[in-house]
Amino acid sequence: MDGPGRSSAGSGWTRARLLRAAIGGGAMVAGGAAIAARTDGDSLAAQSKDADAEILNFFLLLEVVQEGFYREAVRTGRLNGDLLTFAQTVGEQESEHVAFLAERLGGRADARPTLNFEDALSTPDRFRETAIELEEAALAGYVGQGANLTRDMVRPVATLVSVEARQAAWVRDLAGVSPAPRAADPARKADRVVADLRERGFVS
Amino acid sequence: MTELTFDALDRDEALTEAIGELFGSTRARFLRTATLGSAAMLSTLMAPSEAAAKVSDLDILIFGLRFERLQATFYTQAEELGTIGRMSAAKQEWARTLGAHERAHVRIIKQVLGPKVEPRPFFDFGEDNETGAAFTRTAVAMEDLTVALLTGVMPKVRDRRLAAALFGLLTVEARHAAWARNIVGAAPAAQAFDEPRTLQSVQGAVARTRFVVRQPRTSAKRRPRFTG
Numbered sequence: 001m002d003g004p005g006r007s008s009a010g011s012g013w014t015r016a017r018l019l020r021a022a023i024g025g026g027a028m029v030a031g032g033a034a035i036a037a038r039t040d041g042d043s044l045a046a047q048s049k050d051a052d053a054e055i056l057n058f059f060l061l062l063e064v065v066q067e068g069f070y071r072e073a074v075r076t077g078r079l080n081g082d083l084l085t086f087a088q089t090v091g092e093q094e095s096e097h098v099a100f101l102a103e104r105l106g107g108r109a110d111a112r113p114t115l116n117f118e119d120a121l122s123t124p125d126r127f128r129e130t131a132i133e134l135e136e137a138a139l140a141g142y143v144g145q146g147a148n149l150t151r152d153m154v155r156p157v158a159t160l161v162s163v164e165a166r167q168a169a170w171v172r173d174l175a176g177v178s179p180a181p182r183a184a185d186p187a188r189k190a191d192r193v194v195a196d197l198r199e200r201g202f203v204s
Numbered sequence: 205m206t207e208l209t210f211d212a213l214d215r216d217e218a219l220t221e222a223i224g225e226l227f228g229s230t231r232a233r234f235l236r237t238a239t240l241g242s243a244a245m246l247s248t249l250m251a252p253s254e255a256a257a258k259v260s261d262l263d264i265l266i267f268g269l270r271f272e273r274l275q276a277t278f279y280t281q282a283e284e285l286g287t288i289g290r291m292s293a294a295k296q297e298w299a300r301t302l303g304a305h306e307r308a309h310v311r312i313i314k315q316v317l318g319p320k321v322e323p324r325p326f327f328d329f330g331e332d333n334e335t336g337a338a339f340t341r342t343a344v345a346m347e348d349l350t351v352a353l354l355t356g357v358m359p360k361v362r363d364r365r366l367a368a369a370l371f372g373l374l375t376v377e378a379r380h381a382a383w384a385r386n387i388v389g390a391a392p393a394a395q396a397f398d399e400p401r402t403l404q405s406v407q408g409a410v411a412r413t414r415f416v417v418r419q420p421r422t423s424a425k426r427r428p429r430f431t432g
Contacts, residue, residue: 047364089393096396139375146358147367154367155359158374159397162351165378166393173386180301180379183308184372 047150053108055145058190059157060101060109062138065202067094068115069134073127082174083124086131090167097160104153113203120202128175134202135168137193144187259360259403265317267403271353272309274327274415275346279303282333291336298387302343302380309373316366328417344388347381349401349409356400 070091073079079087102109120130142161149157169179197203279302282288288299314321332342354374361367382392401409410416 089391093393093396100397143368143371143375146371147364151359151361154361155400156397158355158358158371159400161371162355162374162378162398163393163396165375166382166398168375169379169382170386170392173383173392178297178301179383179386180305180376183305183376184312184369185375186372187368 047148049150051148052150052153053105055149055190056101056105056153057108057110058141058145058194060098060105061113061194061197061203062141063094063097063101064112065115065197066134066138067091067098069117069120069130069202070094072115072117073121073131076121078121079124079127083128086171086174087127090131090170093163093167097163100156100160104156115203116201128171131171132168132175132177133200135164135171137188137196138164139168139185140188141190141193143185144193145190259357261361261363261366262320264357264361264403265313265366266320266322267407268353268357269310269313269317269321270325270416271350271406271410272306272313273324274410275350276303276306276310277327278329278333278342278346278415279306281327281329282339285334287333287336287339291340295336295340295387298383299339299343302347302384305376305380312369312373316369326417326420327415329415332415340384340388344381344384344390347377347384349406350377351381351398352401353403353406355398356402356406358400360403 070087073087074091120126142164146157146161172179279299282299283303288296331338333339354370354377358367358370361370386392
């Protein structure tokens with residue numbers, strides 16, 4: 001199945017012209033709209049510690065949801081073989097991501113949401129489909145917001161995002177769908193990603 | 205006795221070019237006339253590298269294009285040599301998808317660079333894309349190296365539109381790496397955080413492969429292998 005980010009596969013990189021103008025002329029002209037038009041990403045708001053906290057809390061939510069999903073999946077005992085290995089391995093990695101983000105946020109970390117994955121864990125097939133959905137949603141959220149972080153924060157987050165992409169590819173391979181369905185991954189707005197998680201009933 | 209200078213040794217400027225990339229062009233120009241082993245040469249090389257400290261967005265894009273060209277050519281040549289066609293169906297799909305993506309990445313970066321695109325380098329992968337086993341092993345290493353490069357340069361990027369674009373490429377390269385690792389039975393995601401590498405470090409790793417050569421390969425299939 002497809003993740004939420006798949007819809008814009010194959011669209012052109014119209015931002016190239018703007019970026020070239022900026023690099024060629026040495027002037028970083030405003031062009032966030034061109035990127036947002038292709039990627040559905042959030043506009044490039046000013047980077048700041050406050051903005052970092054807001055973005056990191058969004059990332060924390062993504063990681064808390066995934067960690068809860070994999071932990072519960074392993075607990076049900078319905079998985080075995082490669083899927084179980086995947087859930088155990090990735091679940092531990094998501095725990096590390098949660099710990100990292102919570103540590104960075106300190107007292108500014110949001111309270112943990114209530115999670116519910118009952119239907120999504122009813123069968124191994126449902127688990128696999130939902131894992132792809134969650135991994136793709138997280139990736140689209142990271143791609144949409146990563147560049148809005150201050151550069152000090154981009155450093156560790158980039159090394160976390162690449163692992164999220166590895167996880168997405170892994171579970172897609174297990175499902176027999178292309179692990180890398182497009183040449184460039186699109187972004188999604190944070191509020192849309194969160195709204196999807198709520199609509200699916202995973203978060204309340 | 206005449207003192208030996210760097211200039212006398214480095215007639216084809218290959219070393220100067222490499223030092224320029226590692227230490228900056230100003231320092232590389234100075235070194236050309238410095239006496240080998242002199243205090244001036246040593247202190248110049250020991251000083252913190254301005255190139256390492258100040259990597260521009262243009263540097264990142266130019267090296268990014270070189271690296272993507274290297275990858276794209278690796279996959280394209282493997283197709284032309286019949287290496288991919290001799291692999292299993294699953295591996296063929298993997299190799300062809302990655303090749304198509306890397307060629308797309310070359311086109312994307314060329315569009316961004318416009319007139320600043322450098323001439324296309326020559327590559328010689330020797331036997332590394334002539335057999336399925338060697339091709340796969342090299343592909344895994346190259347895809348992991350790409351992830352390390354992108355995670356390493358991301359904090360250096362000044363233009364946030366470029367950073368946003370690179371995030372979308374980073375995730376695809378990481379998908380490639382995971383897919384490649386799964387193909388060879390290695391853990392697709394071995395740790396919670398990837399290890400970043402600096403642009404200079406990746407330049408060094410690429411130089412050690414000797415895949416980038418000064419002249420095109422003379423035969424379509426076999427040796428002699430250019431060693432740079």
